[in-house]
Amino acid sequence: MFYKNLYINTAILSLLYVFVYCDNNVDFTYSQYNVEEVKKIYIVDSCNTVADCPSPAIGCGKETERDSLHCIYPEYACSGKNKCYSLNTSKNYNYFMDDDENTTYTALDANNKEKKIIAKSCNTSKDFDRNYDGKIDTCSTAKCNSNDECLSNKCVSGICLINKTSPTYHCKVSGPYYSCNQLLDEHCVSDSGCASFKCHESDYICVKEFPPEKEESSPSSSSYTIYIIIGLVVLILIILTLLCCFKFKKNSGKTKNSNFISSV
Numbered sequence: 001m002f003y004k005n006l007y008i009n010t011a012i013l014s015l016l017y018v019f020v021y022c023d024n025n026v027d028f029t030y031s032q033y034n035v036e037e038v039k040k041i042y043i044v045d046s047c048n049t050v051a052d053c054p055s056p057a058i059g060c061g062k063e064t065e066r067d068s069l070h071c072i073y074p075e076y077a078c079s080g081k082n083k084c085y086s087l088n089t090s091k092n093y094n095y096f097m098d099d100d101e102n103t104t105y106t107a108l109d110a111n112n113k114e115k116k117i118i119a120k121s122c123n124t125s126k127d128f129d130r131n132y133d134g135k136i137d138t139c140s141t142a143k144c145n146s147n148d149e150c151l152s153n154k155c156v157s158g159i160c161l162i163n164k165t166s167p168t169y170h171c172k173v174s175g176p177y178y179s180c181n182q183l184l185d186e187h188c189v190s191d192s193g194c195a196s197f198k199c200h201e202s203d204y205i206c207v208k209e210f211p212p213e214k215e216e217s218s219p220s221s222s223s224y225t226i227y228i229i230i231g232l233v234v235l236i237l238i239i240l241t242l243l244c245c246f247k248f249k250k251n252s253g254k255t256k257n258s259n260f261i262s263s264v
Helices: 002-021 035-039 214-263
Strands: 028-030 059-061 070-072 076-079 085-087 105-108 114-117 168-174 177-182
Touching: 035 076, 035 168, 035 177, 076 177
Parallel strands: 028 105
Antiparallel strands: 028 085, 059 070, 076 085, 076 168, 105 114, 168 177
16 A cells, blocks of 8 residues: 555655656746745655655656766745745746846745746835945836735735735755755845855845955055065165165265375
8 A cells, every 4th residue: 555655655756747847938936834944854865766855855866877866856946924835946046146136936825826926025115225336226016916926925016015014035955955045135144044155234225246355454454564564664774774874875985095095
């Protein structure tokens, strides 16, 4: 009975993989997990067949011929306590950092119906200098018509906004568990909390860029300049001292010779 159920579950899992994950037209698929549940999933790595991989693994394979077989797990896009979306494994989402005001995704909802999802959301709580260029940045997303078109579940005046009660996350396998980090413009307290691994040090939102290094390198450059100037001054003083000593000895020699001639 056990093996019969195992066979049936494996067959169903394989069919779902073929139907959903091999469909390159679908980016997001409604899952049974929320973000807290995703973080509790224990990752079984090694496998011989898909039957060795627990849910929510979607296959058993390897990236290159040199790799050993391992369970393949989907990434997730999550929002607050809502159910997450599993992401199409054939695509690279790059922590959604490349999303712009035109980026939308095709999703299958809880009823397996196709809809539009916008992963990007904007933080409008204040003005931000996200690029460290001294300019206040504007933020925009693809146009939304309702809350359920935004991953954040908050559509205001056609723009997806961050939702304090429902922050957005990108979850990926990291060791024996999933690691879930917040998307751009979400509030943060440290780099590790952001999917981009960059938390703005004064505005405390997840951003793409670190502060420019030139601000840190400028003091060291000026220090080198000061050291060079000091070195040149010291060198000149040494040369002048040597010239004075040489001139003094020369004058002393002439005085001695004059005294010797006078005495003769």
